[in-house]
Amino acid sequence: MRQSRLKGGIxxxxxxxxxxxxxxxxxxxxxxxxxxxxxxxxxxSYQRAQQLRTQLQQEVNALLQQAEQADQxxxxxxxxxxxxxxxxxxxxxxxxxxxxxxxxxKARAEAERAxxxxxxxxxxxxxxxxxxxxxxxxxxxxxxEDQINLTDPDARLMRKSQRxxxxxxxxxxxxxxxxxxxxxxxxxxxxxxSNAGQLVPDLQRIxxxxxxxxxxxxxxxxxxxxxxxxRSWSCM
Numbered sequence: 001m002r003q004s005r006l007k008g009g010i011x012x013x014x015x016x017x018x019x020x021x022x023x024x025x026x027x028x029x030x031x032x033x034x035x036x037x038x039x040x041x042x043x044x045s046y047q048r049a050q051q052l053r054t055q056l057q058q059e060v061n062a063l064l065q066q067a068e069q070a071d072q073x074x075x076x077x078x079x080x081x082x083x084x085x086x087x088x089x090x091x092x093x094x095x096x097x098x099x100x101x102x103x104x105x106k107a108r109a110e111a112e113r114a115x116x117x118x119x120x121x122x123x124x125x126x127x128x129x130x131x132x133x134x135x136x137x138x139x140x141x142x143x144x145e146d147q148i149n150l151t152d153p154d155a156r157l158m159r160k161s162q163r164x165x166x167x168x169x170x171x172x173x174x175x176x177x178x179x180x181x182x183x184x185x186x187x188x189x190x191x192x193x194s195n196a197g198q199l200v201p202d203l204q205r206i207x208x209x210x211x212x213x214x215x216x217x218x219x220x221x222x223x224x225x226x227x228x229x230x231r232s233w234s235c236m
Contacts, residue, residue, distance in 0.1 A: 010207045013185060017210065021181045024210055028178040029202045031195045036155035036168040043157065043168075047144035049097045056091040060084060093150055100153050101142040109138035158193035171195070173202050185210060 016022035044052075063084045070080065149155050149168055158169040171193060175186030186205035190198060 010209055013183060013207070013210055016181060016183060022177055022183055022185075022210075023179040023181070024177055024185060024206075026178045027185060027203075027206070028176050029173065029195075029199065030176075031171045031173045031190070031198060033158050033160055033167075033169045033193070034172050034189075036149075036152045036170060038149050038151035038155050038168040040149075040157060040166060040168050042150045043147045044094075044097060044150060045144065046098065046101045046142040046146045046148075049094045049101070049148075053091060053094045053098065056087050056094065060087050060091065063087065097148050097150060097153070098142075101146050101148050105142040105146070106140050109140040112138045154191060156191045156193060169193075171198075173198055173205075175202050175206055 013022060017024065063080055067080045067084065147157070152168060155168040155170060157166045158171065159166045171190040173188050173190055173195075174184050177183045177185055185207070186202060188202065188205045190201070192198070
């Protein structure tokens with residue numbers, strides 16, 4: 001269903017271009033925060049999640065031991081199975097939260113290493129054989145204060161301005177034809193609160209069917225040359 005709607009939207013944009021309503025020479029980009037269906041009170045830090053994992057595992061082990069002793073004494077502890085199941089469910093949530101935070105930290109470290117290699121390559125191309133001495137490899141592990149939301153793990157704490165409070169949100173990005181039609185030609189949802197750094201991934205969401213063959217829009221060289229502070233970009 002989603003693919004058919006996407007294809008239909010592209011066909012509408014292609015028709016608009018044939019009717020000369022859509023020029024796609026200059027596009028504008030912007031983002032808006034959209035609240036997630038999750039409370040910020042459901043956030044938990046990596047350090048706290050690890051502490052709860054240890055505590056819950058100890059409680060589960062103790063309850064299992066009590067259940068075994070009750071079986072041997074031919075007793076009927078009715079509440080023990082419920083207590084064990086409840087703690088095991090919470091323990092599973094903590095395991096999943098820690099695993100997600102660790103995966104995020106690993107991906108962030110890999111991205112930082114790749115960016116360092118890219119910058120070093122550019123510097124070597126300009127200055128010759130140089131070595132990076134000021135780059136410290138990222139740890140690849142979550143910081144103790146790194147947080148995740150137990151209701152919606154993909155949402156992040158964001159706020160629209162310094163005058164407003166934080167909420168679990170997403171940053172919805174749109175790319176719009178800025179030469180009259182104001183048609184939306186690209187969209188995506190980011191988990192980064194800032195619009196800085198969104199330019200290249202936003203432009204990459206413009207369907208390739210809408211790009212002129214000579215525009216060179218999809219080439220990495222063109223996109224890498226875009227300024228992060230720019231919010232308008234020429235496709236021609």
